[in-house]
Amino acid sequence: MRQIVTDGSLKELNESLDVRFPFKITREDYANYYHHYFRAHWHPEIEIHLLMEGESFFTIQNRDYYLKAGEGLFINQNILHLGRVTEKDLCRSIVIRMEPYFLDRDQKGIVYQKYVKPVIESRKLEQLRLSGDVPWQKQWMKDFLEIADLFDEKADGYELEIQGRVSKLWKEFYLQTKHLQHIPLPENKDTEKMKMALSFIEENYKKKITLAQIAHxxxxxxxxCCRIFQEILKTSPMEYVNTVRIQNSLNALKNKKKSITEIAYQSGFSSASYYAEVFRKKMGCTPGQYRKK
Structure with missing residues (x-):
């Protein structure tokens, strides 16, 4: 079972791209994530989700996106996002991740300054839904699917082929979204407050936490505070605290030398019985049953 691991600032720690070729494509099944949900996080890479089968919901900067097969999402760098699936058995996608400098190593060069920087710094392009009903987006997604095959096959020279194709696709994206670039928007205060709250929870989940402390x-x-959590994460602050505690207890359960009671207290729960109650609600089984899997 997969889960997103973050640091105190909610930066994803699961993996980083190879600096020699900062581009990667993975084939994901969101149903394999803990509780069919991946937690709020951000990363310095640009991320593109192409949904192949099933349905999913994404929440990005206070906006909700419902995706079905054949649709996609462009998520800009450093943007807080989370997701969940609507069907437990099937939700497969292709995920493209790349550093902005993949398109131009020289961040002072004309390619980066003229074609990359305006996109990654645009507040209007924090995210963009990709639809098969929009001709250029349909072709754009189709071309990325071909690139995914090249990445999987890794034939001699595939890096050159991918870099050339991605540059061409970026040109199309730049031209099609030019009207959205250089449009300043006010800072999203709710998102900034959310980041501070989540950072506090990540750093203190092992201790007793109250709603008053999170709000402060x-x-x-x-x-x-409750309104912000409900709008962005679709849950309450204290429910999110329990989610973080359960997620962080999963690895501890692999260590059979630790008792479940010990794990409960180390994860921030006030008792083993309450830990078991929350665990069953979120995971569909007891901690002991999960440990045996």
Whole structure:
């Protein structure tokens, strides 16, 4: 079972790209993620999701996106996002990740400054839904699927082929979204408050945490804190705390030398019985049953 691992700032720690060729394609089944959900996170890479089968929901910067097979999402670098699947048995996608400098190593060069920087710094392009009903987007996704095959096959010279094709696709993206570039938008204060709250939770989940403490950490009142969590994460602050605690207990359960009671307390739960209750609710089994899998 997979899960997103983050640091205190919610930066994803699962993997980083090879600096020699900062481009990677993976084939994902979102149903394999913990609780069919991947937690809020961000990363310095640009990410493109192409949904092949099933349905999924993404929440990106306070906006919800429902995706079905044949659709996709462009997610810009450093953008907080999370997702969940609507069908437990099937939700497969192709995920493209690349560093912006993949297109031009010289970040002071004309290619980076003229064609990359305006896109990655655009507040209007924090995310873009890709639809098969829009001709250029349909072709764009189709071309990336071909690139995915090249990446899997890794024939001699595939890096050159991919770099050339991605540059061509980036040109198309740049031209088609030019009207969205250089449009300043006000800072999303809710997102910034959310990041502060989540960072506090990540750093303190092993301790007793109250709603008042979470609200204080993000500089707001308790009711406003609850509103922000509900709008962005579709859950309450304390429910999210329990989610983080359960997620972080999963690796500990692999160590059979530790008792479940010990793991419960180390994960921030007030008792083993409450840990078992929350675990069953979120995982569909008891900690002991999960340990035996």
């Amino acid at each position: 950490a993000c500089g707001t009142c308790q009711s406003e």
